[in-house]
Every structure is written in C-alpha cells, then in structure tokens.
Amino acid sequence: MTSVGARRSQPLSHAERSAATRAQILDAGIKVMRANSFRAASMFEVAKAAGVTPGALQHHFGSKAELMMHLLERAIGSIPERDGRSAWPKPTDSLSRRASGFVQALWAYSYEPPRFLVAWGIYFGSAGDPETLKRVVAMRARLRVTLHNHFIRTFPELAGAPRLEAFIDLVLSSLRGIGVVRLFGPAPQSCAAQLAELAAVIAWRCRQPIKKTNKPATAKRPGRRRTA
Structure with missing residues (x-):
C-alpha cells in the first residue's frame, strides 16, 4: 500500500x-x-x-479585465463555515441573536477584512475601464441577489413587508459605508457601536406589524336594464 x-x-x-x-x-x-x-x-x-x-x-x-474579475472573486469570496456550521444565523434563533449574527457575519467576512478594500479599489478603478466595469456591474448584481436571499431566509417574519428590497439595500449600504471609512484608519469602538445600532434597527423592523394593502375593489358589471 x-x-x-x-x-x-x-x-x-x-x-x-x-x-x-x-x-x-x-x-x-x-x-x-x-x-x-x-x-x-x-x-x-x-x-x-x-x-x-x-x-x-x-x-x-x-487580459487585465479577466485578472481583475478573479481578484474580485477572491477578495469578495463567500461567508465560510465555522466548525462545520454555516456562519449565517439560524432562522430559529431569537430575533436579537439573528440580527446581531447577520450583521457580524457580513462584517467579519465581507466588509471588515483588508480584502474588502481591495474589492473597492477594483470597483472605483473600473470606472475608466469599460470592459472591467461591465463585468463588475454583473458580478455585483449577482452578489446582491445572494445577500438578499440570505437576509430573507434569516428574517422570515419580514416576508411580504413593504419596501423590503429597499430596506435590505439600506442595510448593505450601511455596512459598505462603515467599511469604506476604514480607508482613513480603523476605529474599532466606533465600528462596533455602529454595527450594534444597525442590528437594533433590523430587529426593530422585524417587530413592526406588516400592514396588508387592501385590494382595489373590482368594478361591478353594469346589469341589463329592464324594458317596460
């Protein structure tokens, strides 16, 4: 052997x-x-x-565009597993734990690491490179769909909530903003406080009752007039 x-x-x-x-x-x-x-x-x-x-x-x-796309995939990556388990919080966890876990998972694996700044260097730099820019836009669109799906699975109580896509985009934009600020130097306490506030906003949103929109009344068909 x-x-x-x-x-x-x-x-x-x-x-x-x-x-x-x-x-x-x-x-x-x-x-x-x-x-x-x-x-x-x-x-x-x-x-x-x-x-x-x-x-x-x-x-x-x-080509450089091809190289940049592979660098971007390597920089963004995907949220890995920890000890054989997904780093995403379970939908059965408490709301506060899910909100904090979702924010922390995204921050730790996508926005906080130095590779996030590499990704944004490619984003900003591709503005003058049409070939790279086109592929960056397509890749970011796919990433957005993936993160939206993870959010909806983590917070099923928001199913059917109005303006849900806009709210998820706001959460992701907030994380990106905190990540970009790191370009000017790390501020761990400030970042931690903002992440905690963002988790609190998500939990607050989940507790709001979902108002069902009334379906517009269907117009009645005019009846036939009786003739004398």
Missing part, C-alpha cells in the same frame, strides 16, 4: 501546477492592489510580484 507521505512526494500534475501558479498570481495581485491602485496593478507589475513572466500571466488570465 502506498503511504500518504509517498503520495505527497510524487510530482505535481499539470493541473495542480497550473492551479498553484494561478493562486500565486492572484495572491500577488491582491498585494499589488493593496499597496498601489487599480491603475498601478498592471499585468507587468502583477507578474513581477508573482515571480512569473508576463507571458505566463497572459496564458492564465488573458
């Missing part, structure tokens, strides 16, 4: 080497983006930081 150590000593396959090189390039790209800017993160600079030739980078990603 071949031991695990023996299997690990075998040379990497072409697919494994390719995947390792791509990961190496993406890690270097994130570092270049954090240290410089979207414009400074040229294919040449990323290749140099990754220790590969520009031709190798071109082979793996083709």
Whole structure:
C-alpha cells in the first residue's frame, strides 16, 4: 500500500501546477492592489510580484479585465463555515441573536477584512475601464441577489413587508459605508457601536406589524336594464 507521505512526494500534475501558479498570481495581485491602485496593478507589475513572466500571466488570465474579475472573486469570496456550521444565523434563533449574527457575519467576512478594500479599489478603478466595469456591474448584481436571499431566509417574519428590497439595500449600504471609512484608519469602538445600532434597527423592523394593502375593489358589471 502506498503511504500518504509517498503520495505527497510524487510530482505535481499539470493541473495542480497550473492551479498553484494561478493562486500565486492572484495572491500577488491582491498585494499589488493593496499597496498601489487599480491603475498601478498592471499585468507587468502583477507578474513581477508573482515571480512569473508576463507571458505566463497572459496564458492564465488573458487580459487585465479577466485578472481583475478573479481578484474580485477572491477578495469578495463567500461567508465560510465555522466548525462545520454555516456562519449565517439560524432562522430559529431569537430575533436579537439573528440580527446581531447577520450583521457580524457580513462584517467579519465581507466588509471588515483588508480584502474588502481591495474589492473597492477594483470597483472605483473600473470606472475608466469599460470592459472591467461591465463585468463588475454583473458580478455585483449577482452578489446582491445572494445577500438578499440570505437576509430573507434569516428574517422570515419580514416576508411580504413593504419596501423590503429597499430596506435590505439600506442595510448593505450601511455596512459598505462603515467599511469604506476604514480607508482613513480603523476605529474599532466606533465600528462596533455602529454595527450594534444597525442590528437594533433590523430587529426593530422585524417587530413592526406588516400592514396588508387592501385590494382595489373590482368594478361591478353594469346589469341589463329592464324594458317596460
């Protein structure tokens, strides 16, 4: 029987080497983006930081727009599991726990980490790059749908609430705003207080009774007139 150590000593396959090189390039790209800017993160600079030739980078990603999209996916990522369990709060948890858990999960995995600032560097930088901008808009639209679905699953009592989409967008915009402020330096106490207030607003919204809109009355069909 071949031991695990023996299997690990075998040379990497072409697919494994390719995947390792791509990961190496993406890690270097994130570092270049954090240290410089979207414009400074040229294919040449990323290749140099990754220790590969520009031709190798071109082979793996083709264009800067393609590279930026992969960097964005790596930066945004998805909310992982903790100890084998989803980091999203359960719909059966108490309302206060769900509200706090939802805000904290999004903040910890999407908005607070340095990779969030990398993502926004790509967002802002893509304004002058039509090809990248088009793909960024599409990716953000998909992300919005995913986060809206998570919110609705976490707070089922809001099903059918008026202006629910606008409220969810407001929650996400608030988190993004707190994240962008970190560009000017971390302020842990201020961030924590704002996150707690945002969770309180979500809980308050969930406690509000949902007013059902009255269906407009259907017009009665005119009856036939009786003739004398």
